[in-house]
Amino acid sequence: MKKNGILSRLFLALCFLFLYAPILVLVVFSFNASKSRAVWAGFTLDWYADLLDNSAILNALWITLAVSAIAAVIATIMGTAAAIGFYNMKRRSRNVCMTINNIPLTNADIITGVSMMLLFILAVDAWNGGIGRALGLRFNLGFWSLLIAHITFDVPNVILSVTPKLRQLDPNIYEAAQDLGDHGLHAFVKVVLPEIMPGVVNGLIMAFTLSIDDFVVSYFTAGAQTQTLSMVIYSMAKKRVSPEINALSTLMFLAVVILMVIFNLRQAHQARQAQERRKALYGK
Numbered sequence: 001m002k003k004n005g006i007l008s009r010l011f012l013a014l015c016f017l018f019l020y021a022p023i024l025v026l027v028v029f030s031f032n033a034s035k036s037r038a039v040w041a042g043f044t045l046d047w048y049a050d051l052l053d054n055s056a057i058l059n060a061l062w063i064t065l066a067v068s069a070i071a072a073v074i075a076t077i078m079g080t081a082a083a084i085g086f087y088n089m090k091r092r093s094r095n096v097c098m099t100i101n102n103i104p105l106t107n108a109d110i111i112t113g114v115s116m117m118l119l120f121i122l123a124v125d126a127w128n129g130g131i132g133r134a135l136g137l138r139f140n141l142g143f144w145s146l147l148i149a150h151i152t153f154d155v156p157n158v159i160l161s162v163t164p165k166l167r168q169l170d171p172n173i174y175e176a177a178q179d180l181g182d183h184g185l186h187a188f189v190k191v192v193l194p195e196i197m198p199g200v201v202n203g204l205i206m207a208f209t210l211s212i213d214d215f216v217v218s219y220f221t222a223g224a225q226t227q228t229l230s231m232v233i234y235s236m237a238k239k240r241v242s243p244e245i246n247a248l249s250t251l252m253f254l255a256v257v258i259l260m261v262i263f264n265l266r267q268a269h270q271a272r273q274a275q276e277r278r279k280a281l282y283g284k
Contacts, residue, residue, distance in 0.1 A: 068211035079158025113220035141223030158203035165199030
């Protein structure tokens with residue numbers, strides 16, 4: 001029994017080493033005085049200073065963060081509404097809708113990217129050749145096409161995050177709120193939404209993470225003038241990745257760690273509050 005415990009801990013340690021050793025190497029070499037990715041030449045903060053002067057990387061970072069944040073918020077609203085709509089359908093209709101919702105999740109990214117690129121090109125050509133020409137307004141692939149593409153693949157993930165919370169919800173809670181005099185949207189916001197909020201927050205975080213991480217769909221839908229951070233790194237990888245990318249990746253990793261710590265502390269605080277409420281109500 002003791003031997004199995006030691007082996008399981010060793011296996012767990014190896015898994016963590018496999019997952020986080022590359023990130024540790026990246027963080028260490030973001031402070032390397034040399035551009036070499038194999039030789040340590042001393043400690044420096046020059047790459048962090050150079051990062052602030054690199055307009056191409058910073059512009060790509062702002063575009064990535066803007067698209068990810070806006071797409072995550074819009075997708076969370078749309079996905080939550082869609083999940084509630086699916087939940088209130090009859091079982092057969094709900095199963096059909098959930099099957100359709102799962103298609104983008106199992107579909108290859110390159111198929112999604114190419115198909116959306118063709119759709120956007122068709123829409124842009126139709127606009128520029130018709131109403132756009134009459135009004136003198138022309139559109140091309142860029143920020144807005146990129147944003148729509150990110151919203152499209154974020155929504156199914158939000159639906160999958162919110163749906164389990166809806167299944168855990170007491171089906172009579174909304175009617176009970178109405179019986180007590182609350183109605184419409186106010187009853188939903190005050191009664192239903194707090195119960196499903198963990199799923200909504202998880203969907204928001206997942207949507208934001210997927211948008212930042214995406215490369216394939218962005219590559220096909222961003223157009224010629226707009227570049228996300230992943231696209232800039234990919235273009236650098238053809239020649240040589242700048243150490244400034246190491247510095248930027250380190251800062252982003254640190255931001256993710258801080259957000260995860262805050263999120264976990266918040267969940268622990270909510271769990272303690274729920275336990276205290278149960279003790280106050282039921283004495284246990």
